[in-house]
Amino acid sequence: MKIAIHKSGGFSERWINYCQKNSIDYKIVNAYDSDIIKQMADCDAFMWHHHQANYKDCLFAKQLLFSLQQSGKKVFPNYNSGWHFDDKVGQKYLLESINAPLVPSYVFYTSEEARKWIDKTTFPKVFKLRGGAGAANVMLVHTRREAKKLVCKAFRGGFPQYSGWRNLKERIRKYRLGKTDIKDVLKGVVRLLVKPEFAKMHAPEKGYVYFQDFIPNNTCDLRIVVVGNHAFGIKRLCRENDFRASGGGSLIYEKSQIDERCVKIAFDVSDTLHSQSMGYDFVFDHNGNPLIVEMSYGYAVEAYDKCEGYWDRELNWYSGENFDFCGWMVEDMLLNN
Ligand SMILES: Nc1ncnc2c1ncn2[C@@H]1O[C@H](COP(=O)(O)OP(=O)(O)O)[C@@H](O)[C@H]1O
Ligand SMILES: [Mg+2]
Structure with missing residues (x-):
């Protein structure tokens, strides 16, 4: 198994570290090269943390990834994880079609x-x-x-x-x-x-x-991320006098602050959609029920380093900061599925 990685910051630095630490064969490729498909000939997998604020990525990242997936290679993000990114x-x-x-x-x-x-x-x-x-x-x-x-x-x-x-x-x-x-x-x-x-x-x-x-009276939102069989989350406080949390920069990491109903929903949706990695943003309605506002395969890596731990599928909790969720993405590439 050899993995091609496009180096673009974000997840990619950690993917490379994980490969080096675990002696996984990898090579760095440049997704923007016109002969990228040829460069992939000796690789079994391709990983690219493409970004919504890079106009080049928006032009063809999904097309390249899905083409490689069609040729039988494993890719991150795969079609199910990525087609609705930034959309x-x-x-x-x-989400309507699966009654989420x-x-x-x-x-x-x-x-x-x-x-x-x-x-x-x-x-x-x-x-x-x-x-x-x-x-x-x-x-x-x-x-x-x-x-x-x-x-x-x-x-x-x-x-x-x-x-x-x-x-x-x-x-x-x-x-x-x-x-x-x-x-x-x-x-x-x-x-x-x-x-x-x-x-x-x-x-x-x-x-x-x-x-x-508009779902009123939310002073924060919850971001829950599911990567394979693991989930972790943060609470994000809304900006002052503003209903919007994301991008505000005030993060809370304590496990006790994360509503586990959101973790359960996030696992369920990720299972139904067969996604490799997905972040879900939740707000709460007047009855206190969680509602999804959006989802994304990609997210800022550093934001989750201080999470107190993560859940598995049965909602068992594993304590400890700095778990390697990008490593989990690489592990998924190595599986035969
Ligand atoms: N329908 C809504 N009702 C109440 N608050 C919302 C709603 N949609 C979004 N928000 C708030 O606005 C923030 C940004 O919205 P979101 O759809 O997640 O966009 P972005 O992709 O910019 O993060 C969310 O983090 C949440 O705090
Ligand atoms: Mg958001």
């Missing part, structure tokens, strides 16, 4: 249909672009008028995936909380003028609108 609209259909507890979600592909719905639904609602992370493309819509303005934009010029102002505001917020330095804020100012490559290359999001029911 909340895809996730809506998927998704927050009630609505999508429209014409402004007429969207307006009809806006006229008869209640507000506030949560508006989201299908892609993006760290709550960058998620906002609360208080009124019909606001919602119609968004619909207008969605079916005219569309929405940029990246907003320099939003980005700067977030840096200033973190600076005020002592979570970043002044250099980071200045970088944000520069970013107003010099857009990141991703912002320049990504087409505007348009031609659809996506809303969810």
Whole structure:
């Protein structure tokens, strides 16, 4: 068994460490090379932590991974884990189709249909672009008028995936909380003028609108990750005077803070979908029932290093920080299934 790894930070550094430590045969490949398929000839598996904020990855990561999977090689992420990555609209259909507890979600592909719905639904609602992370493309819509303005934009010029102002505001917020330095804020100012490559290359999001029911009174969300037979989680506090937790940077790691019903749901959904790795975001409705808001095969690695431990499938608990969940991903490549 030889594993090809595209080195891109994120999971990949840890995959490489795991291979080195356990004498697993691997080679580094460059997924962007045109002859990548040929380079894979002497390998049995391919692992790539592709990222939603890299425009090149968005162009072909899924296509390359699925092509290699079709040729009989093991890949990470495989089709079941990856096809709906950074696609909340895809996730809506998927989670509805398996009766998973998704927050009630609505999508429209014409402004007429969207307006009809806006006229008869209640507000506030949560508006989201299908892609993006760290709550960058998620906002609360208080009124019909606001919602119609968004619909207008969605079916005219569309929405940029990246907003320099939003980005700067977030840096200033973190600076005020002592979570970043002044250099980071200045970088944000520069970013107003010099857009990141991703912002320049990504087409505007348009031609659809996506809303969810707003689930009020959540001061945090829960992120539960399932990798193979293991699950772990964190609680993420919402930003001050804001309903959004992800990307806020206030994390709680204690086991006692994680509702095990979410762990059970996460295992069940991952089983049904046969996914290798999946992070689920949960909020709680007025009856205290957990609801999924979105899911993702990829996530920031460092965020989980301080988890107090992890669960197995029977919800037995294993204490200890710094468990190697990226190593578990490599182990899965070595299995014959
Ligand atoms: N329907 C909702 N009701 C209440 N809060 C929500 C809802 N959807 C998202 N949130 C909050 O907003 C945050 C960002 O939303 P999410 O869909 O996870 O987008 P992202 O991909 O940017 O993380 C979540 O972490 C959660 O705190
Ligand atoms: Mg999220």
